[in-house]
Amino acid sequence: MARRELGEINAGSMADIAFLLLIFFLVTTTMDTDSGISRTLPPPVPPEQQEDKEIKERNIFTVLVNRDDRLLVEGRVMNLDNLTQEAKMFISNPQNAGNLPEKEVQEIPFFGQYPVSKQVISLRNDRGTSYGMYIKVQNELTRAYNELRDELAIQKFGKKYEELEEAKKDAVKDIYPMRISEAEPKNVGG
Amino acid sequence: MAKFSRKGKNKLQAISTASLPDIVFMLLFFFMVTTVMKDQSSLVKIKLPRATEVKKLENRSLVSHIRIGTPQQTSLYGSDPRIQLNDAFATVEGISEWVSAEREKLSEVDKTKMTVSLKVDQDTEMGIVSDVKQALRKASALKINYSTTKILAYEN
Numbered sequence: 225m226a227r228r229e230l231g232e233i234n235a236g237s238m239a240d241i242a243f244l245l246l247i248f249f250l251v252t253t254t255m256d257t258d259s260g261i262s263r264t265l266p267p268p269v270p271p272e273q274q275e276d277k278e279i280k281e282r283n284i285f286t287v288l289v290n291r292d293d294r295l296l297v298e299g300r301v302m303n304l305d306n307l308t309q310e311a312k313m314f315i316s317n318p319q320n321a322g323n324l325p326e327k328e329v330q331e332i333p334f335f336g337q338y339p340v341s342k343q344v345i346s347l348r349n350d351r352g353t354s355y356g357m358y359i360k361v362q363n364e365l366t367r368a369y370n371e372l373r374d375e376l377a378i379q380k381f382g383k384k385y386e387e388l389e390e391a392k393k394d395a396v397k398d399i400y401p402m403r404i405s406e407a408e409p410k411n412v413g414g
Numbered sequence: 415m416a417k418f419s420r421k422g423k424n425k426l427q428a429i430s431t432a433s434l435p436d437i438v439f440m441l442l443f444f445f446m447v448t449t450v451m452k453d454q455s456s457l458v459k460i461k462l463p464r465a466t467e468v469k470k471l472e473n474r475s476l477v478s479h480i481r482i483g484t485p486q487q488t489s490l491y492g493s494d495p496r497i498q499l500n501d502a503f504a505t506v507e508g509i510s511e512w513v514s515a516e517r518e519k520l521s522e523v524d525k526t527k528m529t530v531s532l533k534v535d536q537d538t539e540m541g542i543v544s545d546v547k548q549a550l551r552k553a554s555a556l557k558i559n560y561s562t563t564k565i566l567a568y569e570n
Contacts, residue, residue: 235432235435236431238435239431239434239435239438242435242438242439242442243438245442246438246441246442246445249442249445249446249449250445252449253445253448253449258470258471258474258477258531258559258561259468259469259470259471259561259562259563259564260465260468260469260471260531260532260559260560260561260562261465261467261468261469261559261560261562262469262471262529262557262558262559262560263558263559263560264556264557264558265547265550265551265555265556265557265558266551266556267551267554267556268551268552268554291539349540349544350540351539351540351541351544352539352540352541353539353540354536354537354538354539354540355463355534355535355536355537355538355539355540355543356463356536356537358540358543359463359465359536359560359562360463360465360568362465362560363465363466363467363562366467367466367467370467406547408544408548
């Protein structure tokens with residue numbers, strides 16, 4: 225008789241308790257992970273050796289953004305839509321044109337002797353440029369590099385850049401290294 | 415055959431809900447593990463710019479945030495863009511100190527991997543952002559990330 229009185233604890237409300245907790249965590253959860261455009265700043269230069277590294281004019285792709293958020297690319301006024309195309313043309317220099325960057329033959333794993341262009345993109349903004357525009361320009365320039373890497377990866381390995389193994393990724397990266405110099409702002413005029 | 419039909423006709427049995435807590439607990443654990451409590455409240459209004467070519471920041475513990483935007487309480491702090499470090503407003507000069515404090519929190523191995531995420535309102539002018547960038551350069555916090563929202567394409 226004593227055993228019968230002990231009985232079983234009713235677990236029917238267990239689900240309710242669990243639901244309550246579940247709803248609490250559902251509400252407080254923020255799924256957003258930090259994402260954005262990553263850049264590495266140049267290391268600080270001691271004031272005594274403030275000499276600029278000489279880079280040939282043809283190897284530099286100058287992008288200016290003024291305080292009205294308008295673009296001047298290589299001395300020409302340009303729309304944001306054309307920037308990626310223009311940057312890709314500059315970085316890869318497919319026809320080895322004389323006014324686009326020089327190439328230097330380097331030993332690259334998987335590719336062998338490959339002419340790597342000595343491109344540098346110089347991005348300069350005004351203090352009055354809006355941050356939104358600046359990010360749009362950065363985005364377009366990043367897109368130029370990403371598209372070139374993808375094209376090369378598909379041509380060589382038949383896969384997109386992001387799907388490659390690390391060693392192959394590095395090889396593609398060696399051919400198209402991302403070199404965007406973010407100069408200190410100057411008043412580039414309005 | 416007769417065995418089955420007789421049983422079915424006699425009474426409709428209630429579905430056992432005994433496994434319901436198990437299912438709910440499973441969901442609960444999933445959310446408990448994935449939850450990240452919001453550790454900082456934003457004192458400034460930030461509408462992040464949008465971009466297509468974004469990358470995820472892998473390790474949250476290595477990331478420190480700098481927020482720049484107009485203050486939430488414009489009546490108290492004015493409407494000029496301000497810099498927020500941790501839970502308080504700061505000036506550009508305070509950044510180097512903040513960087514070394516943030517770096518101290520990391521283990522010796524991770525110190526070089528520290529990333530500063532810039533959460534900047536899209537309407538801010540670049541002047542203040544450039545000042546912050548120069549300050550970060552001086553403090554040798556060279557890995558930065560312009561925080562953006564991911565979109566698939568710009569609608570023009």
